[in-house]
Amino acid sequence: MTILKSLTNFFDRMVRRFLPDAFLFAIILTLVVLLMGILFTDSTPVQMVEYWGSGFWDLLAFAMQMSMIVVTGYVLANTPIVKKGLVRISTLANTPGQAIMLVTFIAAIASLINYGFGLVVGALLAIQVAKRVNSLDYRLLVASAYSGFLVWHGGLSGSIPLLIATPDHFLEKTMGTIPITETLFSGFNLFIVAILVITLPLLNWMMLKSRGHLEMTPAKNWETDSFEDKEIDSVENLTPSDRLENSQIISLLISLLGLAFIVYYFINNDFGLNINIVNFIMLFLGILLHRTPRRFLASVNNAVKNVGGIIVQFPFYAGIMGMMVSSGLSESMSLWFVSISTEFTYPLFTFISAGIVNFFVPSGGGQWAVQGPIMIPAGIEIGVESAKTAMAVAWGDAWTNMIQPFWALPLLAIAGLKVRDIMGFCVIILLYSFFPIAIGLLFF
Template structure:
């Protein structure tokens, strides 16, 4: 039965899901039509909302592009390659490969979502080189499945936002400490269940999928013998001597690493996306030893960021239409109207999952839904902390079938979104069970 279900979703996705860019274009047209028919906005207004929001994610697009670029640069240093290769030796069979990648990616995403996406993809590539008969598509889907846990971890934007003293709802709900959100019994239950069951689920999917023909040999081939040619000191121009200077790389690298130490001393364990990029960048400079080696790696890395650069503005335009037309508010309000005190957390979770499909940003989604969900929770007598985590888990849940967050991992893996999405549908269906149970029965 599982083989049949998995094969059905895989064939369906492979046949009908277009490239991630076309998916964003189709989603744009769908939201445009929904806004015209359900919010009373005119076509001209929807075009305005779309254009006004189109460039709102430029800073975030740059951050995610750098996650791909700096992660690739760091991964291709001899030092990090040796670590990933040693870690990959823990897997000797396809089953062990799936279990290892699933578990490590989930732990990494609990620490930080950007870190987890990159680490999961890079480890999967090294594991695939050691176990070439593993299904490469499922291996990358297993790496991506760890991203399901991110909003219940240390980089969860919603629990971290409401824990601050000056967030935009502080006057009505005050500051909610992470002991009531991230370290609540409900959240710890969801995290623990998913952490233990996702590797087993992915292993189950391996048993149900016998097609190994779509392994990406260009990405899993062993490149351990490919070494950058070191320049000889003879016949070098002064500029070339600078490009091959280990002293320059060491100095600028230590300068960057000094700031990282300063940041953690001053701010504690604040592993935000900028700090992750900062760490990756300057470790890459140090471990590549010379500016020339580093720049050669940069030239290779930027080829992987094209999809993010061109697609994120379209998602920003979709968010602009959703928010400015009031469509996201209508979706949230409908779920509130059919909720009771008992069912409200579950409906908040489902509504967040739907809205996330069109507004795939945790912080952005909270800004849209919080002004609706929090007053409704207070009127029904539902915990505001639980409501916030319900929205957070809804945001994380449908990331499994929303290409937006898969783009960095797919860029590193050399795959298309349809290559992993059939497996991710099964992960989405399973994860609904423990999340909804916890939201209904645990605090």
């Protein structure tokens, strides 16, 4: 416990002192990759600038998806029924230790179902628990919620295992189509997921205990909106537009249309979840449960204040990805790890290389497009099953998300914190999680 206390306090101090705002972090990372491309590839400075500018807008659709995750999650959280549900779940925790473990476990289970769902649920539950439990370090609580996101690529929304299970995927001629029974439901993946889901709550609890009597950081004064005082008592002087804005029938009709599509989608897609359908569900449930367009739009207006970081920063990460891919930097990193691998160590080195590449290309699908064509043929030549190689890339992608602000932005926007507030704790989670993932890839 003494060692954990020293490490936790050390990384927390270092991160809070030296880690800049997430936007400045993206700018610094941009300049670092620009310099690396000039020094370590044949690319000229002009070419690197071209790669950066050409890729700058490649994540616009994804940025919108992440913005909608924040907005729809916030809006849904402001509905009476969801607030009651969160309150009911939060009553399971009566002490700081119980709060940390509850939030970690629920966030991990939600992330196994869908990564976007996990980010929203973790943040909202952390906020609700923080309102009930006294003497709780809110920063560690939010970091615990984010730690549950670590397991997402081993769950039902894992982009790499789902892609290679789909006929006609871009590497089918090289590796064939691999069912999820050999990836998500393989022995090594189930081992990794089970160990992390069980031990992450304990790790975060131990970090809480190791911090002793340090001054606790209170939660943001996050109060859900109340519209009761805005209700109109008299309808005599309402204009037609006022009647529409306060019409429950309008909200009900459009909500029924949305819910009808949700049912249709699940029937025709074997109940599969993706980020778009999660956003769709939360959006139309928000409209329905707010009852009137006026209440819904008032909540939206408050929600959009939290998405500024996503809107501004995601294009910079798209530019970084453009430089990494077009200059050949990501390929060079991957090939170096291939060159030092044996049949036994290849899954481990694939995982480590994917973790490094993910720091610069923080997108599961985008990273697979970069590394898949390199790692799969090399693995086949060495004698490693393609399913394990693919999952090694997937876990590398998930692993360094713990210290990459890209995915933390939606959760932090909802929770009202900055990246430096949680990243010191996330370093400990990163260091610990290396071992169960490595064991699963090497020995199962």
